[in-house]
Amino acid sequence: MKLRLLLLFLLLSISAKNFAGRPLSPSAKISIITCDPGADLYSSFGHTAVRVQDTEKKLDFVFNYGTFDFNTDNFYLKFTRGQLDYKLSVTFFKNFSREYHHTKRSMKEQVLNLTGEEKQLVFDFLTNNAKPKNRYYHYDFFYDNCSTRIRDLLVEI
Numbered sequence: 001m002k003l004r005l006l007l008l009f010l011l012l013s014i015s016a017k018n019f020a021g022r023p024l025s026p027s028a029k030i031s032i033i034t035c036d037p038g039a040d041l042y043s044s045f046g047h048t049a050v051r052v053q054d055t056e057k058k059l060d061f062v063f064n065y066g067t068f069d070f071n072t073d074n075f076y077l078k079f080t081r082g083q084l085d086y087k088l089s090v091t092f093f094k095n096f097s098r099e100y101h102h103t104k105r106s107m108k109e110q111v112l113n114l115t116g117e118e119k120q121l122v123f124d125f126l127t128n129n130a131k132p133k134n135r136y137y138h139y140d141f142f143y144d145n146c147s148t149r150i151r152d153l154l155v156e157i
Contacts, residue, residue, distance in 0.1 A: 023120065025056035030119050032150060033062065034108045035100055048147045051093055051109065052123050062096040063126045064089050066146040068139070086139040088149075090130050112154075121157045129153075 035047040050063045067089040068079075078084040100107050114122065128134060139145060 022057065022059070022123075024052075024054050024059075024116070024123055026116055027056055028052065028054035028059075028116075028119050028123075029111050030114055030122050031109045031111045033096075034110070035105050048150055049096065050122070050126060050150055050153075052126065053093065060093040061090050062093050063130065064091065064096065064146070065137075065149040082139060082141050084139050085136055086146075087135040087137070088126075088129050089135070090126075118157055122153065125153055125157065 029051075031051040031053065033049045033051050035049070047066050049066070051061070052063065053060045065088050066086060068084055068086050069075075072078060072084065075084070097107065137144060137149070
């Protein structure tokens with residue numbers, strides 16, 4: 001089951017090269033999505049991601065710093081010890097939302113009050129981070145996770 005979910009996620013994921021360098025329209029929105037905890041150990045703390053929505057440009061993506069490979073040797077041992085590598089993945093919002101609806105986990109969205117220039121900087125930062133050479137990081141429960149990555153991004157911008 002986990003392998004099928006991983007394969008489905010990979011098929012639905014988007015390559016950063018498909019939208020890198022695209023200028024956002026003035027009506028674009030950047031949001032923080034906060035997801036409730038789930039039943040599985042890896043989801044028991046909830047989740048945070050970034051949504052970039054631009055209806056004029058037909059963009060609606062979620063940048064997700066909480067992606068990992070279930071097939072990693074000793075997955076749960078590495079997860080509980082904080083030794084698992086994570087990566088930034090990008091998917092369509094509708095697919096991200098569908099997954100959380102399927103697992104009965106609610107999501108809350110907070111649209112950020114950013115200028116057009118700040119929105120573009122966030123989008124450019126995320127698309128650069130999603131490139132294969134930049135997307136992986138060593139997860140840490142307290143200091144380097146899906147929430148701290150977004151915090152650090154906003155502090156930098």
